[in-house]
Amino acid sequence: MKYFIATILTKGKKEKIGLYAEDRKEANKYAKLKFTGLIIKVTEGQEPLEAQFKRFKTTLLSNIKKRKIKPDFLIAAIRQLAVMTNAGISIHDSLNEIADATNDEALKIVFSKIADDINSGHSLSSSMENFRFELGNLTIAMVHLGEKTGNLDEALYSLANMLEEIRANITKFKKAMAYPRNVMIAMAVAFTILISYVVPQFKTIFEQLHAHLPLPTIILLKLSYIFNNFGPYVLALLAIAYMVFNYTINNNEHFRYSWHKLLLKTYLIKNIIKFSTLSRFTLVFSELIRAGIPIAEALDTSIGMIDNLPLKKKLLSVRLTVEKGGTLNKGLEETGLFENMIIQMVRAGEDSGTLDTMIKKVAEYYKMRFDSIIDGLSEAIEPIMLLIIASMVILLALGIFLPMWDMGNAVQGRQ
Incomplete structure (x- = not known):
């Protein structure tokens, strides 16, 4: 959102009021609706520091309050909505009934507000746009597909199946991570106890004997000092850093793009992101093509649900190629994301x-x-x-035993 300054003539006086909008056209429209008086001009301006702080505080609080709908409740709600839509019940009534019956507070709030928007004349997909965080990109993309094809119930059934697949993958991921996570937690607890209680005892011994301290021991003593004297401050700093990072990710596209690009270069994570993205993209794209949606439009909807910005940028080039009259296989080949086998399959399908x-x-x-x-x-x-x-064990072993060996050697040398 950009910051604009509206100059308004009211009661013979000029007044400048700040507002946020996507572009100048939207800012003009918003100013006419909100402010009384003659609007002289609307110009893009520099956002005041006070307004920046206020926006940061509001966005931060809203991000904290936001809660995603639990997958089980969302899948059940989507299936209910599909059944009711197939039975001829209106979307408005279906949403209200699901909202009244659910035990999930986030789902209740979201579906109730969507029902109100639909009652005001909005479509289901446009109403859901306001709850992209809670519902997810895939939900909005599939609802959009259903509205375009006129088969909303089928699109909702397909969406529920896709969400179940995603939930199953997340469950698999959590199970695979359970053992490594538990081992690392146990090691972290053991390391913390050693740093807090054991290392300080050795520090007293080393100081009394005036032992020469090697680098591993110095590192351990520094960590022990920081943890025992500034532990709460370090935790508070980490919490603040996380919130600032989360805010920046959500509100700064350039930073978000750089972060996503870094993730695509990180061991193991890059493959998880790449193949999960391509799996969902091709799944939604195939549903759109099967429903008879034109390729360029199907690409636009499918790409809209992608979260990773570098991958999204590459796939957007496919749409541009198709719009210019090129083939789909050529556009996919130019991205460098797809293997030659996939390109050959798409070419065969087109031919x-x-x-x-x-x-x-x-x-x-x-x-x-x-x-x-x-x-x-x-x-x-x-x-x-x-x-x-191994790094933690080596650090602890060398940090504690090296000075003791030095002291033992020194005592033997004197004898």
Whole structure:
């Protein structure tokens, strides 16, 4: 959102009022609706420091208050909505009934507000746009598909199946991470206890004997000093840093792009993000193509649900290629994201008129690749886990025993 300054003539006096809008056209429209008097001009301006702080505080609090709907409740609600829509019950009544029946507070609030928006004349997808965080990009993309094709109930059934697949993958991910997570927590607790209670005892001994301290021991003593004297401050600083980071990610597109780009270069994480994104993209795209949506429009909707900005940028180039008259396989090839086998399959689908079938096969292939990564996640994390554990053990061992060996050698030398 950009900051604009509206100059308004009211009661013979000029007054300048700040407002936020996407562009000048929207700012003019908003100023006419909100302010009374003659609007002389609306110009883009520098946001005052006080307004920046106020916006930061409001956004931060709103992000803290936001809660995603629990997957189980969302899937059940989507299935209920599909059944009711198929039975001919109006969307407004269906949403209100689901909101009244659910035990999830976030779902109750979201569905009630969407029902109110629909009652005001908005479409279901446009009403859901206000709750993208709570519902997710995939939900909005599939509802948009249902409205375009006139088969909202089918789109909702497909959406529920996709959400169940995603939930199953998340469950697999959590199970794969359970053992490494528990081991690392145990090591962190043990390390904290040693730093807090054991290392200070050795520090007293080393000071009394005036022992020469090697680098590992100095590191341990510094960590012990920081933890015992500034522990709460360090935790508070980490919490503030996390909130600022989260705020910056949500409100600064350039920073978010850089962060997403870094994740795509990180060991193991890059493959999880890449194949999960391509799996969902091809799955939604295949549904759109099967429903008879034009390729360029189907690409636009499918790309809209992608969270990772660098991947989104690459896939947007596919849409541009298609809009200029190029083939889909050429656009996909230019991104560098798809293997040659996939390009050949898409080319064969375009040539034979079976593109929807081929894209469905591609979606199944990427789902298989993603499932394979999740299944092998535990083995892939083990080297990292062992490296961290070994580093902690070596630091503790060398930090405590090296000075003791030096003192032992010194005593033997004197004898």
